[in-house]
Amino acid sequence: MEKQRPHVLQWHPAFYAGIQIELETEANTLLFENEHQLGTKPKEIDVLIIKKEKGR
Numbered sequence: 001m002e003k004q005r006p007h008v009l010q011w012h013p014a015f016y017a018g019i020q021i022e023l024e025t026e027a028n029t030l031l032f033e034n035e036h037q038l039g040t041k042p043k044e045i046d047v048l049i050i051k052k053e054k055g056r
Contacts (some may be wrong), residue, residue, distance in 0.1 A: 009017070019032070031049070031052055032049055033050070
């Protein structure tokens with residue numbers, strides 16, 4: 001009998017949306033980037049948040 005593989009939960013989209021909602025009061029000074037790639041190899045972080053500087 002084959003073992004069933006556990007269901008893989010895709011939590012990234014919900015986390016990305018949730019962090020944007022949580023930080024919405026500062027959203028005009030932040031830049032959100034979903035699943036930012038860290039280099040040329042397949043490594044990435046879930047969310048990159050960059051605080052924008054005034055005048056840029």
